[in-house]
Amino acid sequence: MVVDRLGTTFAALSDPTRRAMVERLSRGPASVHGLTEPFALSQQMISKHIAYLVRARIVIKTKRGRESICTLRPEAIKTVSDWALSYRRFWEESFDKLDVVVNQMKKEEVRDDRKSG
């Protein structure tokens, strides 16, 4: 595990500010300044957060004049989706079992009704 890419991705997404940045960038590229405005954080801190997103390959930064334009990489988000969906069978099975339990409880209710009715 020389470089734990998925781990870096999850770590980058563990901060609410960075997830808000992802949300913003999903609606189109933005400059560092543009990403600073919505938050009550210093420009330095925003740059630091962006650096984490870049390191996790979630965001790409390109210079345009004196501005740095940030673009979201769709594959990065899809990677997270793919990871979670690989457990889809697990949670669907669990919910099915829950259904069984709920149905069992409903039967018990009916029996209770019969007893008390």
Add this chain to the structure above:
Amino acid sequence: MVVDRLGTTFAALSDPTRRAMVERLSRGPASVHGLTEPFALSQQMISKHIAYLVRARIVIKTKRGRESICTLRPEAIKTVSDWALSYRRFWEESFDKLDVVVNQMKKEEVRDDRKSG
């Protein structure tokens, strides 16, 4: 942002050992000892990792005699899936755009073939 639940979840999943634990637990509950065996880590460290998963509500721990049984919470994984899937439109649009570019490149190739052939 008193408690950033999704953030805690992502943070818990940012470690490869903990993701391996999730993978193991997706195939059924296990004791702390059972979770220790596959890894070259001390029992104390495993307990610490489990504690992070418990705090993130990804895992539930119940005592059974002298053992602690760990169970994976399906909803926790589904939460991650839901988050990522909320950007599905974004990455699918991006891939569509990529298709346009690729098709454009194919056309250019055809033109090149005509020129060089």
Add this chain to the structure above:
DNA sequence: GAAATCCACTACCATATGGTTGTGGATAGG
């Protein structure tokens, strides 16, 4: 050319985390 804007780099601090070692409490089995 001078000033303002956009941004990066550095130093610094507090806290969380990955990891170790040591220890002690329960429970299970002889």
Add this chain to the structure above:
DNA sequence: CCTATCCACAACCATATGGTAGTGGATTTC
């Protein structure tokens, strides 16, 4: 009862991270 097993708790260390403040380099704009 005695011992081995399963596990939690505490102290300790190094590093990464969220955050601050200060500074300086480019690029626009006047």
